[in-house]
Amino acid sequence: MAFPSTLQRLAAVSAVALASSGAALAQEVVKIGYSGPLSGGAALYGKNVLDGMQMAAGEINAQGLEVGGKKYKLEIVALDDKYNPSETAINAQRLVQEHKTPAILVPHSGGSFAVQTNNEAQKYLLLSYTSVPQVTARGNKMTLRIPPEFTSYIEPFVKHAMGKYGKNVAIANADHDYAKAWTAAFKPAWEKAGGKVVAENPMSYNRATDFYSGVSRVLAAKPDVLFIGGASEPTGLVVKQARELGFKGGFIIIDQAKMDEMAQVTGGYAPLEGSIGVLPVVDDPAPATKAFVERFRKAYPGRNPSSEVSLNYTAVHATALAMKLAGTTTDAAAIRASLDKAMKQLPPAANPHGLEGVDERGGSLANTRVAVVEGGKVQERALRDFR
Template identity: 30%
Template sequence: MVKKTWLKGIGLFLSLAMLAGCSGQSKPTAGAGQDSNEIVIGANFELSGDVATYGTSSLNAAMIAFDEINAKGGINGKKIRVVKYDNKSDKTESMNVATRLITQDKVSAIIGPVTSGNTLGVVPVVNSKKVPVLTPTATHPDVTIDPNTKKVNEYVFRACFIDSFQGKAAAEFGLKKGKKAVVLVSQADEYSKGLAKFFKEGFAAGGGTILGEEAFNKDDNDYRAILTKVKSQEPDVIYLPAYYEVVAKVVKQARELGIKAAFVGGDGWDSPKLVEVAGKDVLNNCFFTNHYTPEDPDPAVQSFVKAYKEKYGQTPDALAALAYDGARLLADAIQRAGSTEPEKIKEALAATKDFPAITGKFTLNENHDPVKDIVIIELKDGKQVVSEKIKSK
């Protein structure tokens, strides 16, 4: 009798233990289970693949910011621990990384990805899991506004201006170079198509004429057929919203064909690889919209440039500057929230006002987009020179 009672007791204990275990695994909570002395932030960046230089410079800069914060005691007495993954410059992998960071690593927030396409892959994940993501550099409007519902993506924020402003600023500048333009678009790239759309709208509204639009594949190596057609149209301006690896090939081949028109592009041009591949002489009479210049004499900018050069041996590009700002903005929101709970961090991000970024002080608007100025960069013998600044509208 005693033996049977003992066995029943053991059975009841095991059953309760199993139920408790199942209950604990059913609803993993982001930010939960973190060490009381640390804040866990996820990093989802393109460290290999097509835009690896962007992802690498962005992660490098973000880590400088987090290290600086930790060196000063962390956030509200807690140190930041960063969990880093490579999304391989791929939309599906970006989604997988976001899921892993939230469900397995229990991060309180995520910084990255870099590109608009990869960030759009992350949006449904963070919205469903209710964990904020801050992309430093994804400029497509759909990143923060759902194109179907027209509602704000509640858990998505960014530190960069958006393509509607960037494309129209490029058009405003392009009209100073001439009234006739041709647009070259990467057909499978949301970033390129978005910028092209807003450039065309702005150029036409300003009294310019779009002579034509030509689509290309970003994996092409020979663009001469398209460029021969462009040459026959005799444009004053060629708008090329693409990433640096394509821009270098297109501009080089255009100059070889005798095309002398001004090339204008977006922030995707900003990489030291552009000059390395194209050559400095080829890039004269080329301009692009950007977020900052390392030549800015502002002490905060120069402090960042110095720190980056000392650690990584090269000048930080605009994406690095935005990632540095993005990391600091995320830390600032966590401090203001006074919590590692994703929901409270999200609320603090949405309330950001007059943030002192090195890419220009900004306030996040109701769409979670920063209101900030834009810089027009001219390439002169391979060096970046500020041509002008266009005020946010």
Template identity: 40%
Template sequence: MAPMRIRPGATVTAAACAGALLATSACGGGTGSGSDTIVIGYSGPLSGGAAVYGKNIQDGLQLAIDDLNERGVTVDGEEYRVELQSLDDQYAPDAAATNAQRLAEQDDAAVVFIPHAGGIQAAQELNSSRTEFLLGAYSSDPKIVEQGNELTMMIPPSFTSYAEPFVDKLTENGESKLGLLGTSSEYGQEWTKLVTEEWKSRGGQVLSDNSIDYATVSDFAGPVSRTLADNPDVIFLGGPSQPTAVIIEEARRQGYEGSFLVMDQAKFEEMEEFTEPENLNNAIGVKPVRDYDDPGTDDLLDAYAEKVTKKQPVTSEVALNYQSAAIVVTAMQQAGSIDDSAAIREAIPDAIGEVDEHFHVSGFPTEITDAGHLRNKDLEAAYRTPEGEYEYLPIEQPDE
């Protein structure tokens, strides 16, 4: 790959700037891009129904960049300042691919983060052929690493890791009937298929599928009522945290006393903000960030409250992208290059062991697989007991 030029004066759309954590650093205001600048690209939903999700990822990246700049970044003997360039794709795959190409070609981003499976797969059509860039892929869809794309770094655990231990936990007392109330998106249906197969493999009964579009439906009473009419022992559900919490609350209001199997998109710490926490009792899902004992977790919680908001919790969207930004910049240092995407990807295995512990916040990865998946060998899930206490369960991740 030929050396890439750093373009001065790079700008981003007004929509992206409006969603930035710090306007001067995220949108290029004040200092501009220069030959001493490392540009990290981000395409995500910064407006529309998924804007909160997109902003969480952007905040995680920006907080990491602030901390990296404070500590100083030197690559091959040269000092650099890291800058985040963000573009809004409104969760549309085609827009994400277009944005990624623009970020790589016009803004000289050797790394572009995208937080949705459709956009990631669209960008994979570009990043190893037409336009070369390392793709920071934030989605738990296993298809991302099944593509054989050599310039992909998949960030969160694959949701295939969760189905077996989640079902194991929620069938300990002989529960046999599973109700389906997940989101109807492609991601949700892949989860539904996985959980259905796992449940049936135990000899359990899978009831009617009442999946709904969490993004457009606001009255959940009907789907919940239809699900409860089959008298399930466990309800599988999940999508964004807010509607997931509302559905759980509606199920409790209608008298449901069973357990919930919550897909990884919804987060306990966020759901606690939208319903009485006791409604979440007897549910299994993703471990809250606040309960990790990684060296940098408390500092991240404090920085988020100070720089972003005290009104909402730090989620894994923030935390995992925070530490992933530090990984790719450290990989640049290991590779001795800010623009050779292949060399940066090749350096990630060594970089993982060199990242300052300050950036270890949420089950910091212990390896990157040959397929490009960041993984922590000590992955855990969270079970909220009937008494409202969190228990943590080890998760064995499948080979790739």
């Protein structure tokens, strides 16, 4: 029988040591999952969310993440769900089972509701990028709703559009779950203020690229205002086609669509004259936000960050800090319990949107601001301006 030489034995020992070292290094990685649209009509929206997450992960890794006395590398694992809640549910299972993600970020309400059916039982944290109140009203104790509730926008949107253009509104927004939730809250508010809904024709923003027939249908009712919104690019197309069909009124834009991104489709802000929507990040005068915009532009030349970028950037920073405060990368309940404290301790550079904390239901708190387009320019407005 041939016996292994000393060199062979040393080589075998080294191989085992290297394998063990590799396993140890693999255990020092913590992953945050992402399931969102990376293809289809909402692809830009999903990519903005992911870019914000990855930008934060890069900064966290550069600074060093230490949790419970161990150093970790933070990784973002991204899966495309095409804005389909059933795909989100499948992706969530993959992320938890294959990648052991203690937290998964989902940037749409339908997918968030799908995840909430089992995330408490499976003990992982849902980072929900949707402003639908029902996401936190359900009482799911393993959820963070990243943006403030959209209901804070409704009163100023109604007052601005009705006061400037008139009482007849036509609904021509998207047909996904988030847009439906907006419509359900907006219609009674508009009618309570003395307005009338003269037409209603939701459209498939995520699949269609031609909205002439749908827009023509609602314009036949001669509205003063169009209530629109979904992902930014198709929303911009709706505006462009409405103007080409002769519409002279104003637009109420739900918070998923961003005016600066829409302007790239419409050919500038002039077609958006009289609109009201959320304040674009690039037009936010806060010093921390301006500094964030410049960092993003350096990292992604030729692009500007949207609130999808900035808010989800902050969500990842807050989650990493909550892990540190909780002393764990695996106990999602402990991480969730530390999120309010983490949000309040974030330095301004990591919190360009100025989130102020997390309420008892898991919703973020913020000083909400809106924007109007006047004279072809975006003008910032505080909520108190509409009271």
